Amino acid sequence: MNPVKVTDLDLLRRTIVEGLATAGWPEPMWFETTPEDSGRGQATKAVEEGAELVFVSGGDGTVMAVVTALAGTDVALAVLPAGTGNLLATNLGLTSDAATGVEVALEGGRRRIDVGTVGDQCFAVMAGMGFDAEMLEGTNETAKKHLGWIAYIGGAAKALRRPSMGVVISLDGKPALRRRPRSVIVGNVGRLQGGVRLLSEADPADGKLDVAILSPRSLANWASLGWAVVRRKERVPRMETYTAERVEIRAARPQPRQLDGDLIDPGKSMSIGVRHKALLLCVPQPDSDPDLAYDSSAAEKAAEGVRAAANDAE
Template sequence: MSGEQWTWVGIGVAVLFALVGAFLVLSAREPGRHAATSRPSRDTFRRPDDEPPPRKRVAVVVNPTKFDDLDGVKATLAKVCAANDWAEPEVHETTPHDVGFGQTRAALADGVDLVCALGGDGTVRAVAQEMVGSGVPLGLLPGGTGNLLARNLEMPVDDLERAMTVALTGRNRHVDAAWLTLDPEHLELEEGAGEGSSAGERRHAFFVMAGLGLDAAIMDSTSEQLKSRIGWGAYVPAGLRHMLTERFKVTLTTDGGPPESQRARMVVIGNCGKITGGIDLLPDAEPDDGTLDVIVLAPRGVAAWASVAARVITRSDRTSATLSRYRCQTATVEVDEPQRVQVDGDIIGEASRVAVEVQERVLVVRTESRRTAV
């Protein structure tokens, strides 16, 4: 072999060794092959004197009249926050002049990560109304006799520590908000109704149910002291007093369709289905389906009331002269005589005409339900 040929053989061997060496180097860099080439942890770059990341913050809007030992309640909330590495809760107490609207606005403006409502259904409604569209999660803490939104979302209603844990660590569920507008041309607003609401005195959010007629009259005449002593059973005496009062004419228009008129005792519009006592008044209602469920009750006497009760208990969806059911996204209710109006148990005045509409999935609620988590 000539000298020139040996030169080319040497070059070929050198190239071969270079390729093998490159392969070995690249193989050594594959993840998991050699610990010496693994990525350093984030703490490697943190100096010992660096500040830890700030803890998340929660504001709790509480109705102090619902508790005999408010200091004990605050201690429980602080204990749960510490156990979950959250900052100490910032507690905002409601007042007779502001039942939660202003306190919630202040908390949101302060940039908290979570707002919890701790009180009755009225406190929950006020806090939730201000949080619509904010994107900040709402925690539901048991503090009243009803706790209806929490019950409908299958949340803890008898254990404050557990409910606070769910609020801090649970999953987010987006639910609907329903809005009821009182017609300004046919309104007798009660003194103080809607005070503190950023939505104004004629437009009110609700998240469980609104109603005209009998149900509002029952709620209006039920003693708060009696509710605190015996719970939802306090509504029974008021119901017996009002159940046979004079019926009124109601005209219902749903989703812009033709109006329907009948004599009735009450009209209920629901975003959720369950009411006090675990009764499933609107069995098809879901809080996140973008739909409102409406019933018109028109029993004439005791026997007719018994029939209505049987249909509610058996969750019958059949429409009759005593109980009519509707599903819609908007509705207008007109009555021939002004009737009391309630939203989530709050009496907001009397009106001859109201309009309702649903706003789909605009409120974020912390829940432990896996089925509906998003």
Template sequence: MSQPAMQSAAASPEPPSPRAALRRESVALIANPESGGNAKDEASIVRAMEALGEGATLYRWSPEADIVATVHKALDDGAEMIVAAGGDGTAMAVAGALLGRDVPMAVLPLGTFNFFARGLRLSEDPVEAARAIREGEAHPIRVGRVNGQVFLNNASLGIYPEILEAREDIYARWGRRRIVAHWSVVKTFLRFQRPMRLRLTADGKTSQHRTPLIFVARSAYQLDFFGLDGAKVIGEDAFAVLVAKGRTRSDLFRLAWRLVRRRAREGRDYDLVRAHDLELDTGRTRALLAFDGEKRREASPFHFAMSDAPLWIVKPADAAQGTPA
């Protein structure tokens, strides 16, 4: 190597550690215009961009496009932090593209429910959230994977994926609002026929179940929101697996009412299983899988494991240490 080249290489600054404070010049905001109400409001995105600073650049993305290509484009453009602007589905997609990279990810909550962002203690006001991101710090976390698919909050089999199918039809007609999302639950319950048969293997121990829903959680915030047990399990870096009890429509409505009132109880309404490694076999060739509000048909059995590589996630400076969601 020539002397000038050696001097140039020595003068190149090392990339900042993701753990450092995030007062960065170059920030990429990836927005999903198909998320909830705020994401459709251009004024909200413009105000959030102003709060992120002059170095912020907006990238548009939709679920039909390749999120990995969008993230790579932002990184090639020099982004030092990626901000996922949208709902839980958008955050999950960006997380999958950044998993294992030494680039911090932040979430600007512009979706319908924003469970992951709320678990990070971020305001649902775009400007307040953007300011908290700018002053925040990045911490490494492990995320869940099912058949290779990253998820941040939960993945499930049974009636919840069917609710998501009904929700898409209702959203198309009435728009994305929380009350509309709740109506999709009622509509799906009325069509319920019978619980599924399922074989569950948790850390090598196998059991048989008949259940309308199995819910694999990685979000302590979401469990606390509904008054469900399992936050301690997640704090131990494991999956909290909730196996719902109920074989009739009446059972489902009763369980839903107890969830709304935060009165669902382990043993009566669901069983709680702790697992670091989990396999669910539906006995069918394929089944509908839900993950962070998205869904698709996948081959059974379903294998759940924690990611080996970390995801560097930005939390507000005053947020508690540990697993953020």
């Protein structure tokens, strides 16, 4: 857990401990992230000490670090959202209510999904270069804390003033695409901040990544692109989509970059691969949507039992 992102550590502990005890599970080990280690080392240690299930509570960076540690193992990951705009939680349909996340883990729904890779880091949702990372870069942390995903509108407005990128994109070694886009997004699943589905065909277990090249030239282009995405149109203006197992992006100058909604150092390139079904993820049942999102009403109802147990303990 990230003690900076979790607003009430005692409540989180009580919710998890009482929820697990009610189901007859053992009391968990506890690990806190540090400024030097955002979760990868702690999750690796948990696996080494025999954990079969790892709960992660924190922002996008914390979740991504734990995904990196658990990829390729048989240890299940359960997300308990904290902070703002957690992308994997958005795709699971989870709110910031820890009791719901605990109930999802207890229900036993498990699904193996792909993870993307950039260097030695893994991501579960998406990687991006350009506008999407610029938007994150320009978003005020205080505004995020108070407004949630709506705060990204301010960051987006700032990013709109920046120029297009000159990039060369290679997909599975095929002839290169030369473009001047505002953003290149490589997704494993389809939903962005606020639940907007950008990549409607994305399947997190097909062994491929979905690539979106966004090339609007004006505010009118942005408006038509956004409107088509919101309405889930089959054809989105100023956006090209592809699928690939290996994506190479090379820019003429350093660009802002992000993994799963968390900024990484700017750079001129991104080399992105995929590990097929490398992550065992706790998901709601039934897992009927080809995406990970679901109607949370059933899980909310079931989570009442977890909350009641926590309240009794208090």
